[in-house]
Ligand SMILES: Nc1ccn([C@@H]2O[C@H](COP(=O)(O)OP(=O)(O)OP(=O)(O)O)[C@@H](O)[C@H]2O)c(=O)n1
């Protein structure tokens with residue numbers, strides 16, 4: 282009897298010891314697994330891109346987790362700074378001063394990016410249509426402007442990677458990359474979004490089309506291999522069809538007679554401003570049509586009629602001939618539209634101001650008709666804080682956007698709702714700059730990166746259950762193979 286009790290006690294002791302040891306081992310194992318993968322204190326890397334547009338320059342600062350350069354959707358805009366004054370192309374009279382205009386935004390960037398990262402932070406400047414036009418007018422002046430900005434950027438503490446005039450094709454294609462990167466569509470390899478960008482001096486359209494684009498019009502074709510997927514892109518940039526140059530084209534149409542006043546349906550009733558002929562005809566976009574007049578200026582008078590305005594605007598496009606299977610305008614090839622589309626920059630500024638970012642094409646036309654017909658004094662009273670130059674032009678700009686999208690790009694009432702007017706995606710501005718930086722820093726790999734077969738939580742859970750199973754098996758073995766138990770059974 283005492284021998285039996287002794288045996289039982291020993292057995293219970295052994296069971297308790299094994300249980301405690303087993304539980305301790307499982308806890309230690311799981312704790313190690315969790316701690317090993319615990320995210321470290323997040324460190325960031327940075328990149329800076331200057332968007333030297335025709336109407337203004339903006340400095341964008343991007344950041345991404347230091348250890349995950351190649352992870353999609355990880356790069357985001359952390360700050361933007363709008364350079365005071367007009368775009369760098371407007372410094373053609375004093376090219377040396379273009380660089381100085383960037384200084385305060387560059388100082389801001391220095392204060393926002395940690396000192397330890399300054400030297401390794403890449404810094405790019407890309408100039409768009411304003412500089413393309415200046416280069417067409419006078420290459421030496423455009424070079425001087427670029428040297429001036431180069432001097433300032435080179436003297437910054439960042440890793441300066443160059444200032445250049447990007448091509449319209451790059452502007453369009455990188456806008457598409459930005460939109461699709463930010464909406465996380467590239468890694469999924471699912472459907473993509475087309476990109477519509479409207480600037481002051483040019484406008485871009487880019488969307489995935491089939492491979493025929495390259496055969497029909499090679500200059501409109503761009504191919505990307507991103508995360509293991511091939512993308513065949515149609516892209517075109519229309520120089521002179523940004524909204525400021527389009528206004529000049531429309532005014533040039535209406536001032537051909539050289540009269541002393543012009544009644545313009547694209548401006549509000551009661552609007553009346555003296556304009557110089559020079560201001561309308563000074564751009565290379567309209568130089569060819571300058572009328573032979575002796576007077577220097579004309580009075581620009583508003584008539585406020587959106588449907589008549591659309592007729593005026595239609596005349597700045599050339600639909601007369603097309604040597605391809607299909608065209609948008611000005612003899613430019615365009616394959617059938619493939620939506621959805623994101624429309625940003627001035628597409629957004631204008632449509633947002635006019636409250637036209639949602640609704641049908643017909644309702645947008647009606648709203649615009651009512652808006653354009655309202656007296657200029659009333660409009661000014663209602664928006665005292667909006668810059669008068671912007672305010673005066675919204676009727677024209679809205680009419681131009683509707684005409685460009687429908688008459689120009691062939692959007693219809695049915696496909697109108699494929700367009701989303703956007704400013705930002707997940708906190709970053711839509712535009713070409715992010716795509717440009719991702720490309721130059723090789724941050725989007727051509728092939729899909731390898732990913733672990735299990736997410737971290739799954740791995741820890743699996744580890745836990747396997748340990749539990751091992752422990753249980755050990756317990757069973759012990760329970761049935763313990764020699765003392767066997768002898769006990771024999772005794773009974
Ligand atoms: N709140 C705002 C801001 C800008 N604009 C206008 O929008 C146009 C285009 O702005 P943006 O996209 O910044 O053009 P840029 O990049 O300067 O020009 P581009 O791309 O052609 O070089 C300009 O006419 C500008 O006056 C506007 O109407 N309302």
Ligand SMILES: [Ca+2]
Pocket residue numbers: 334335409479480481626
């Ligand atoms: Ca732009």
